[in-house]
Amino acid sequence: MQIIHNHPFSALVFETDTTLSDLNQHVGHVARDLAADALASGLDLAGPVYWVYEGADGRPDTRFHLTIAQPVLGTADAPTRYTRREMPPFASLQQLHYGPWPDLCAAYQSLIGAAMQQNLKLSGISRELYIQMDWEHPQRNVTLVQVGVDGMI
Template identity: 40%
Template sequence: MQLKIIQPIHVLYFETETTLNDIFQYVRLVARRLYRDAVQHDMEITGPVYWIYEGADGNPDTVFKLTIALPVSPAAPASSSEFEQKLLEPYKCISHELQGDWNGLGNVYGEIFAKIGEGNHAPSGQNREIYINMDFQNPAGNTTEVQVGIF
């Protein structure tokens, strides 16, 4: 686990309000559309897919803002693009990498929040999951960085 300050990141993104109960409708589908749109508009992809949760509290029925973002080099907006671009603000977080099945995400969040509780930090209400490697055939091959925003 480590404390990080993430510099601003320019992204192509999708945003919606959802709950943890309803989030699975976006898995795999939105990322594919983001990649397709970026390639179609000749954008340079500069990183893996980010899932950004604002206001998620672990309760499956809580409505929160979900942003699914693909880092790209800044480009002129394409009028035919399904998505918009923006700059993610600098982000201070506690980060931990999960190797393997996403069923372990709950434990990672628990460890990070315990670490935050030990220190002089408070959660910001924004969490990020960076999907460094997604292996849908062999979940043991997944690499996911979990970032919990702090003040």
């Protein structure tokens, strides 16, 4: 696997400190609200929604920082309810996951294993980009999982 260098982008963001056990309270409605707010403010949607995990370790009760980011373009004609900020460049190993989100752990295990094999230092940040979402048929979900790396150990 090779390191992918992702470019910075502008986004409307929702941020909170949470745990994996409490993630469901943010599923669905935050992304809808971000997109609706962007469109109502005159911004264009510029890509799929990102969930950015800083300090998550896979344990259900570990507190970490979550950013849900909707990429946007343009200048807002009206105020937005959310913060607009530049998401930084991001170096990662990445893998597409097809299927339900509870099965994402396999993608993380594969990516972390590849990082260890290549003697790469993990950054402590991971991202999930929701390419295709299907609430009724979760086996149709397509998620790009990115595990951040800082270079060689």
